Amino acid sequence: MADEEFDSNKTFLASVERSKQIEADIQVNPQKYRVLTGDRPTGNLHIGHYFGSLQNRVRLAKLGVPTMILIADYQVLTDHDAFDKISQNTKQLVIDYLAAGIEPGENVIIYPHSYIPECNQLMLPFMTLVSNAELSRNPTVKEEIASAGLTNVNAGMYTYPIHQACDILFCKGNVVPVGKDQLPHIELTRNIAKAFNRKFCKNREPVFPLPQALLSKTPSILGLDGSQKMSKSRGNAIFLCSTEDETAYLIKKAKTDSERVITYDPENRPEVANLLMLISLCTKEEPADIAERIGEKGSGELKKVLAEALNEELRPLRQKRAELEKNPDYIRQVLLEGVEKARAIAIKTLDEVREAMNMKI
Template identity: 45%
Template sequence: METTVTSPTTPSSPDTTHAVGQPPSSPDETPSAHVARARSAEIEAQIALDPSRYRVLTGDRPTGALHLGHLLATLESRVRLQDAGVDVVVVVADYQVVADRDEAGDLPAVVREVVLDHLAAGIDPDRSTMFTHSAVSALHQLMLPFLSLVTVAELERNPTVRAEAVAAAARQERSMSGLLLTYPVHQAADILAVHGNLVPVGTDQLPHLETTRTVARRFNQRYTAAQPYFAEPEALLTASTTVLGHDGTKMSKSRGNALELRATEDDTVAFFRRARTDSIRHVTFEPQERPEVANLLRIGAHFAGTTPQALAESVGAAGAGPLKAVVTEAVVEGLRPLRERRRALADDAGAVVREVLARGNARATALAEGTLTDVRELMRTVY
C-alpha cells in the first residue's frame, strides 16, 4: 500500500488500458488479488454514492522530493479521492526513514519538499490531513498492544521484511533493524490509530494490508468480541504500472534517474532526451518486448489524454526522436499548472509547511489519542 511505502511496482497488463482508479487485471494475478480487484470496483461505486463512508490512510517515507513516478502511482489517486469527498489522511512517515539506513539526512528539508509536492499536486489541507509520524506519540503507543497480536514468524513472512532480510545477509555489514522487522505493525498502527477503513494499494502490497486486518481482527476477538471496535480496512487497488527512469530501470531518487516534480522545463527536456529506447525505428506499444518505449508511451498518453496504443500509431515509423519530442511536450504542458502552484508556494515554503503540518498533526493526534484511550479501556489498563 502507499502508507509508509513508496509507489507500487506491479506491472499492468501489457495490452489493456484503464481509467484512473480502475486498474486492469493480469493473467498471472493471484486469487487474492482477483478478489481484491472485484471488491475495489464495488468500493469505487460506493464512493460515488457516499464518500463519507470512507477514511483513507496513505503516505510516504520522506527519503527525497517526489518525482513523476509518485505522481502517476499515488499522488493523482489521493487527489482524486479527496475531490470525490473521501476523508484522505496522509502520513509523512519520518520515523520509517531510519528503518533501513543509519542516517536520515536533512529530514526537515525533505519533509518540506514532500509536503510542497502534495500541495502542488492538489492536496487541499482544508479537505485532507497531512501529519508526521514523530508528532503523534499516541500512534506509537498503540504499537505495543498490537505487537502482542502477531508472531515473529508472521512478521518474517512479510514480503518487505523477507526481502530486507535477504538484502541484509548479502550486504553483511548491516543487519536488518528491529524497526524494519516491526514495520508491518507500525503500518497497522498508522491505519488503525486514525480508524482508516480504506487503503490504496498495488497488488504487491496486499500482504501489508493483511497484517493490519489481522491485528484489527485479533484485537476485536481478544478484547471486544461482543462488539468489534476496529473495522478491518479494505484495499482499494490502484493502477500500479512501474514508471521507469531515463536509464530504463524503476524511477528512483536513490538511482539518480528520476524526474522530480519540482524540476524545470529544461530539466524535463533533458530527462526525456536521455531516455533509453531501443534500436527498432517503428514505434509500437509492446510492454513485454519493448519496456522502455512502452514507458514513454504510457507517460505521454497519460498527459496527452489518449492511450499508449493511439500515441504509438500517431508516431509510427517516425522513430524514437519524434516520440521523445511528443512525450516531452505532453509532460511539460501537463505539469505546468503543478509547477506554477509549487513555485508560488515556495515563496513562503517554511510558513506554509509549518501551518499544514500543525493542523494535520493536531487532527491526527486527536484521532490517535481517542483510539488509544478506547484501547486502554477495552484492555482494562486504566487505573
C-alpha cells in the first residue's frame, strides 16, 4: 500500500471486518490492547465529540483497556492561528474529559504531546521511511487543506500524519478509534511501523506493533445547519459547556424542512433525521418510533423534545464540569501526572529505537 494509491473503499471494508474482530476480543482480553485517542485543543468539545468519541473512551476504560488520551497541541500550529489559546483550550479539554466520566490513573493517561520530547524525536527516523508522494496524496490531508482554505501550505500540514504516527507508535498503541475519514492516517502509521521493523529489526524482535482502526459505531452527526458534519469551526455545534437555555435556543434555530409531519427518512429528510437520531442517542429509542410519536406535531415539537432529551442527558456532565472549573490546580495536576507517565513510556521506546538503529552510546 505504501507505493500504491490509497484505495479507500477496499481499506474501509477490510477495516470494518478487523474492527468487529477487535471489538469482540476486547471484551475478553482488554489488557491485550493499548488505545491511543485524543483531540486537538482548538476549542471546547461539542455533542458530536460526546456521542462519537467520549462515551466510547469511557466504555473502553471501564472494560480495562489501557488508554492514552493525547492532546495534540503541536498539530494546532499546522492550520490554525489560535496558538494564543492553546493552553486555555488544553485545560478545557481535560475538564470535558473528566466531566464525561474519564478517570485518569494507571490505566488512563491524559497528556499534551508537546511535553513528550522523546515521542517527537521519532519524527526524524520516521520521515526517512515515507516518500513525498505518499504525503502529497494523503486524502485526509487534502481535505483538511481545502477545509482550512489554505493557499500557502506549511510543511507541518504535510508531515503531521507522520507526527500522528509518532503519537500512536511511541506508546505502542495497537488500537486507534477513528471514523472512516481517518483511515489513511492509520494506514500510513502501519506502513511506517512495517518499514521500521523491516529495515532495523531484521535480527531482533520488531519494535512496533501494527495499529488497527476501531471504527466508531455512532453515525456521523450533522451540525445544526443540517448540511455538514458538526464542527467547532463551522459554527453549527452545541457545546458541552453550553447552558440548558443556550442549548434550547440553538436547537430552535436548527434547520429542518417544510413538511409538517415528522418522519424518519435519512435519505430524503436528512436534517429531520439528524435531530431524531440525536434524541435516539439520548433516550435509546429508535428514531422511527420517536418520529411516529411526534407525528403531526411538527418540527416545533421535534425541537422541544430534542432540547429536553439533550439537556437531561448532559445535566450530570455539566454539573461536574462546573465543579471542575473551580479547581484549576487539579486540572494541572492531571496533566503533569499524565506527562510523567507518558514520558516514562516514551523514554523506554526511544531507547529501543536507538538500539535497533545502532545509535546507542
